[in-house]
Amino acid sequence: MFVTVLFALLFYAATAIFLAGIGMRIARYARTPAPLKIPTTPAPTTRGGVVLRMVTEVVLFNSLFKANKWIWIFGIVFHVALALVLLRHLRYFLDPVPAWVVMIQPFGKYAAFAMVLGLAGLWARRVFVERIRYISSPSDHLMLALLLGIGLTGLAMTYLWHVDITAVKLFFTGLMRFDFNPLPAHPMLLLHLLLVAGLMIIFPFSKLLHAPGVFFSPTRNQVDNPREKRHLTNVKWMVRSEKPAASADQ
Amino acid sequence: MANFDTPELTESDTVEIPALKSGVMSHSKPFVSKEQFQEPLGFPGELVDNWKDVAVNKLGELLQTNRALQVFMDSCVKCGACTDKCHYFLGTSDPRNMPVARQDLLRSVYRRYFTLPGKYFPKLVGATDLTEDVLDQWYSYFHQCSECRRCSVYCPYGIDTAEITMATRDIMNAVGKGQKYSNEIIGKVFKIGNNLGLPQPALEDTLLGLEEDVKDDTGIDVRFPLDEKGAEVLVVTPSADFFAEPHIDGLIGYAKVFHAAGISWTLSSHASEAANFGLFIGSGENMKRIAMRIREAALDLGVKRIVFGECGHAWRVAYSYLNTLAGPFDFLDPRYPVPQHICEFTYDLIQRGVLTLDKSRNDHRRVTFHDSCNVARASRMGDMPGGQFIIPREIIKATCNHFYDMAPDTIGEGTFCCGGGGGLLTDDLMELRVKGALPRMNALKDVVDEHEVTHMAAICAICKSQFSKVLPYYGFQMDQIVSVHQLVSDALVLDAKQ
Ligand code: SF4
Ligand code: SF4
Numbered sequence: 001m002f003v004t005v006l007f008a009l010l011f012y013a014a015t016a017i018f019l020a021g022i023g024m025r026i027a028r029y030a031r032t033p034a035p036l037k038i039p040t041t042p043a044p045t046t047r048g049g050v051v052l053r054m055v056t057e058v059v060l061f062n063s064l065f066k067a068n069k070w071i072w073i074f075g076i077v078f079h080v081a082l083a084l085v086l087l088r089h090l091r092y093f094l095d096p097v098p099a100w101v102v103m104i105q106p107f108g109k110y111a112a113f114a115m116v117l118g119l120a121g122l123w124a125r126r127v128f129v130e131r132i133r134y135i136s137s138p139s140d141h142l143m144l145a146l147l148l149g150i151g152l153t154g155l156a157m158t159y160l161w162h163v164d165i166t167a168v169k170l171f172f173t174g175l176m177r178f179d180f181n182p183l184p185a186h187p188m189l190l191l192h193l194l195l196v197a198g199l200m201i202i203f204p205f206s207k208l209l210h211a212p213g214v215f216f217s218p219t220r221n222q223v224d225n226p227r228e229k230r231h232l233t234n235v236k237w238m239v240r241s242e243k244p245a246a247s248a249d250q
Numbered sequence: 251m252a253n254f255d256t257p258e259l260t261e262s263d264t265v266e267i268p269a270l271k272s273g274v275m276s277h278s279k280p281f282v283s284k285e286q287f288q289e290p291l292g293f294p295g296e297l298v299d300n301w302k303d304v305a306v307n308k309l310g311e312l313l314q315t316n317r318a319l320q321v322f323m324d325s326c327v328k329c330g331a332c333t334d335k336c337h338y339f340l341g342t343s344d345p346r347n348m349p350v351a352r353q354d355l356l357r358s359v360y361r362r363y364f365t366l367p368g369k370y371f372p373k374l375v376g377a378t379d380l381t382e383d384v385l386d387q388w389y390s391y392f393h394q395c396s397e398c399r400r401c402s403v404y405c406p407y408g409i410d411t412a413e414i415t416m417a418t419r420d421i422m423n424a425v426g427k428g429q430k431y432s433n434e435i436i437g438k439v440f441k442i443g444n445n446l447g448l449p450q451p452a453l454e455d456t457l458l459g460l461e462e463d464v465k466d467d468t469g470i471d472v473r474f475p476l477d478e479k480g481a482e483v484l485v486v487t488p489s490a491d492f493f494a495e496p497h498i499d500g501l502i503g504y505a506k507v508f509h510a511a512g513i514s515w516t517l518s519s520h521a522s523e524a525a526n527f528g529l530f531i532g533s534g535e536n537m538k539r540i541a542m543r544i545r546e547a548a549l550d551l552g553v554k555r556i557v558f559g560e561c562g563h564a565w566r567v568a569y570s571y572l573n574t575l576a577g578p579f580d581f582l583d584p585r586y587p588v589p590q591h592i593c594e595f596t597y598d599l600i601q602r603g604v605l606t607l608d609k610s611r612n613d614h615r616r617v618t619f620h621d622s623c624n625v626a627r628a629s630r631m632g633d634m635p636g637g638q639f640i641i642p643r644e645i646i647k648a649t650c651n652h653f654y655d656m657a658p659d660t661i662g663e664g665t666f667c668c669g670g671g672g673g674l675l676t677d678d679l680m681e682l683r684v685k686g687a688l689p690r691m692n693a694l695k696d697v698v699d700e701h702e703v704t705h706m707a708a709i710c711a712i713c714k715s716q717f718s719k720v721l722p723y724y725g726f727q728m729d730q731i732v733s734v735h736q737l738v739s740d741a742l743v744l745d746a747k748q
Contacts (some may be wrong), residue, residue: 032317037570040402042636067331067404132330134345137376140328213325218318219408227587230573235315237534
């Protein structure tokens with residue numbers, strides 16, 4: 001029971017920090033003005049074009065593909081696998097489990113291998129490629145360790161030491177109704193959950209902010225139409241004019 | 251100035267990534283701006299006593315007024331995709347010239363003062379206190395970025411080091427550690443009207459001299475009007491066009507094009523400069539003040555259109571910012587975009603068959619084209635994405651029989667900087683300028699070897715000045731760099747339709 005309460009509280013706290021932290025960052029990005037138009041060209045000249053550009057960036061990592069094929073491969077393998085794995089985990093929170101979540105289970109299971117592989121590749125580059133070693137700080141390695149730990153403990157439970165999944169599901173669905181059901185005291189599970197909670201807590205304070213950040217990047221999300229449409233902001237230096245403009249303003 | 255070796259050109263057309271040589275460029279610094287250059291721009295004359303507080307406050311203010319900066323400070327994942335994209339890194343091997351490492355000089359201070367992990371676990375996340383040493387490194391390495399934005403093309407989050415460089419230079423100016431070259435020039439623009447400090451009478455003289463030269467050459471009266479009220483078009487061009495080589499041949503080209511098209515035009519002594527170094531020092535206030543002159547000149551002269559001459563960053567400021575900074579421009583003729591680039595103007599005339607061009611007059615030249623960074627990655631021409639790549643090339647092809655592009659990953663959006671942009675075109679940074687030109691020189695050598703290219707055309711005043719200085723270091727001739735409108739000028743048959 002002690003473990004159950006501890007993890008229940010931990011997950012409430014982690015969820016609160018995660019949501020509030022990300023929410024506050026997003027609010028900050030949205031509120032901060034972008035005083036000038038700075039899309040990196042050749043940029044789309046319409047809103048629709050910008051949406052398409054963002055999709056190719058977020059889904060296909062288009063710029064990264066142009067930059068470096070190795071980072072792109074490891075990066076995309078990791079992210080796609082992570083997405084699959086996350087979706088697969090919906091079955092621990094939803095009742096009844098939607099058909100499509102059931103359908104992706106087998107893919108999700110194998111995706112965990114791909115996720116670990118992608119992370120290992122990224123880490124190897126960080127260690128063995130001189131330039132990337134130079135720019136890495138301890139937190140960059142720790143973040144990879146954390147994600148890799150999550151992947152490995154997950155894999156271990158899927159393939160080596162099975163856990164009472166029904167009980168895990170009861171625990172999480174219970175949490176959502178503020179109703180504590182016992183969490184199996186399986187060491188691999190506890191480690192897995194501990195790492196996940198850790199990741200949620202550091203998310204809003206770390207480079208993981210690239211996830212919301214990419215949508216707010218002015219070089220990528222601005223329409224390239226400054227001559228057609230006058231871009232205005234109320235940044236102080238824009239409004240305060242040192243010298244009044246010459247006579248006729250309109 | 252320190253002695254240095256010019257890097258060796260490599261045989262292959264692939265970009266070679268050098269092994270890291272930590273700190274080899276830490277000695278590279280431009281002259282510090284003196285009091286008399288600082289104050290007219292609204293900056294303290296020398297390093298203020300409480301500079302650390304001032305700097306941290308200024309950073310805080312910038313974070314709140316520039317979304318790009320805030321997002322870029324948070325979003326970098328240290329993926330390393332940008333590490334081999336900067337010409338200064340490729341040319342110097344100094345790892346601090348890798349874009350992400352340059353950014354981190356500011357980011358580590360941001361973390362320390364503006365994030366929780368940086369406050370409590372600085373070592374873990376690579377956060378540092380703002381110290382004199384850090385300020386020194388800022389001064390060195392943020393003056394080894396030409397704000398060319400090449401790195402921003404390849405970053406998965408579009409992180410633009412230029413924005414970070416500008417912010418840091420803005421902070422350095424706010425504490426009284428400005429760079430002499432840029433600030434002195436901005437002062438001249440405010441006082442006299444152009445970067446060179448050419449007063450109105452000198453300008454008038456120069457233009458009259460040009461009229462005579464063209465008359466001698468062609469026998470035709472091509473005008474170079476100054477401050478003519480009621481002209482149709484106001485031309486704003488970099489002041490280098492008035493006297494530097496090869497810039498001046500470009501100016502002659504514009505004049506001939508206007509003459510051939512029969513469109514009246516004028517230069518303005520009030521706005522006798524297209525360049526806007528406010529961009530380079532990251533100062534919105536100064537950028538706005540400089541931009542205002544152009545609006546004032548247009549209103550004063552009563553023109554209908556504004557056309558910008560061949561200058562890369564001036565075109566960026568004009569295309570992307572002029573409307574925001576100095577607009578609205580609804581007193582101009584709505585049938586034309588405001589402003590237009592001289593290449594758009596000439597291209598349109600070529601399209602409509604207004605100009606008679608004899609390509610064979612350029613047969614002694616085998617030409618390649620250098621895309622200037624600010625045109626390529628920060629502006630556009632025409633109404634299609636990528637028009638800034640197409641239009642200048644179409645002009646060259648309409649005026650020359652022999653045109654060859656350099657390797658695809660060194661032109662267009664991936665173009666390599668000339669090495670002298672962003673406020674670095676000063677003799678005190680010669681080593682950096684020469685080394686930073688290496689990737690462009692390699693690409694040039696390729697087309698020279700393969701296609702016997704003799705000339706490189708450009709549409710940026712800084713590129714042209716930089717190349718005339720740097721080409722000889724690599725065994726080329728300084729006059730191998732030409733203006734695009736010089737090619738137009740030479741091919742244009744003037745008497746045909748008069
Ligand atoms: S903007 Fe250009 S000069 Fe500056 S870091 Fe990026 S690639 Fe280098
Ligand atoms: S490419 Fe972007 S995210 Fe990657 S290291 Fe460079 S700046 Fe950071």
